[in-house]
Amino acid sequence: MDTGTGQRGKRRELLLFLFITVVLFPLLSVMIVGGYGFAVWVYQMFAGPPGPPAG
Numbered sequence: 001m002d003t004g005t006g007q008r009g010k011r012r013e014l015l016l017f018l019f020i021t022v023v024l025f026p027l028l029s030v031m032i033v034g035g036y037g038f039a040v041w042v043y044q045m046f047a048g049p050p051g052p053p054a055g
Contacts, residue, residue, distance in 0.1 A: 044050075
């Protein structure tokens with residue numbers, strides 16, 4: 001393997017790492033937290049808000 005191919009592979013690996021850490025993981029975490037919040041919201045529409053039972 002010549003040095004040109006090795007340098008190109010390292011650059012691509014670095015760019016992929018930066019994409020995963022700067023774009024993909026934050027986006028996934030926002031989507032997961034938002035999806036959980038949406039699921040709780042839908043559940044509370046049918047089951048009512050949390051708290052002691054009325055009566």
